[in-house]
Amino acid sequence: MKKLKVGAVVMVLLSFAFTFAPTVNATTPSSSSEVFRLYALDFDSVFVGQTAEVVDEDYEVYWCKYVIPIVVAVDEEFQQISYWVPWNINGLGWKDAVVNIIERADNFIYKKYGINFKIVGFTTWDSEDNPRWEPGKEMDQIRLEELANELNWKPEIKGKTILAGFTGQPLECCGREVWGIAFNPTENSTKALLMTTNCYWVDDNVFHHEISHILGIPYECEEDDCVMSYKEVYIDFWIEDSWIWYIGANVSWAFVSHNYCPECEAIVLEGVKPYANFMLYRRAPGYGARCVMPVGVFPK
Secondary structure (H helix, E strand, O other), X not given: OEEEXXXXXXXXXXXXOOOOOOOOOOOOOOOOOOEEEEEOOOOOOEXXXXXXXXXXXXXXXXXXXXXXXEEEEEOOOHHHOOEEEOOEEEEEOHHHHHHHHHHHHHHHHHHHHOEEEEEEEEEEOOOOOOOOXXXXXXXXXXXXXXXXXXXXXXXXXXXXXXXXXXOOOOOEEOOEEEEEEEEOOOOOOOOEEEEOOOOHHHHXXXXXXXXXXXXXOOOOEOOXXXXXXXXXXXEEEEEEOOEEEEEEEEEEHHHOOOOOOHHHHHHHHHHOHHHEOOOOEEEEOOOEEEEOOOOOOOOO
């Protein structure tokens, strides 16, 4: 669970202080209308300690679930990673790393909206070490299209199932590092995203951001506290899963929020309707809406 800490609130946890606080433009709008990309942070967050703090938050729970099937594709380079997570000095292998990222992204929106990201399969793909440049396209877009083409990921074949690609190859656009990219749903109906893993406290947000594009959000938001937003917020320290990182920089909301602004929320809730897994409701005083039986079929 993520919790934003500002100013000197957490300074009592530390026996030392940092004095640098760079201003960072973490994201900029995409250079192509065909895709949406999330640029890398331009600095390294610094792990500074750990805390046993656990926070429980109240969520409005929608018991009617939407199940979004996801096939995970990894390239050879990604299969070589060891993914660092708090409280695990040995790191995770690639499959556990992917599950960890997707489940952390899933945790919030499942509790709030009943949207469940369900991994239904794993596969591999052979990413090109030196993909051929194409006029008008950046290298990250070329790699995303390479992924979709190699696995023949076409809507008329794969239906509503989403392809989540993870690569150990660099993703770049306009000379900048990119951490995630997805097709623009208004320009390309291919349900595929591609991302790298770079920083534990950011990776789940990158996945959440990119899959939200596939669910229908055709723009980058500029609102506060929205996972789709490029608007920046200054953060001193970040606490996640009882570990603390010093950041001391401006960071886009897309990297630190799992919320949606009202406009983005409306689009996503419309976009998940084809994934409805339960359709009947029963209302009881004090219990709200609950599903009494599944009548939908698992999306194909």
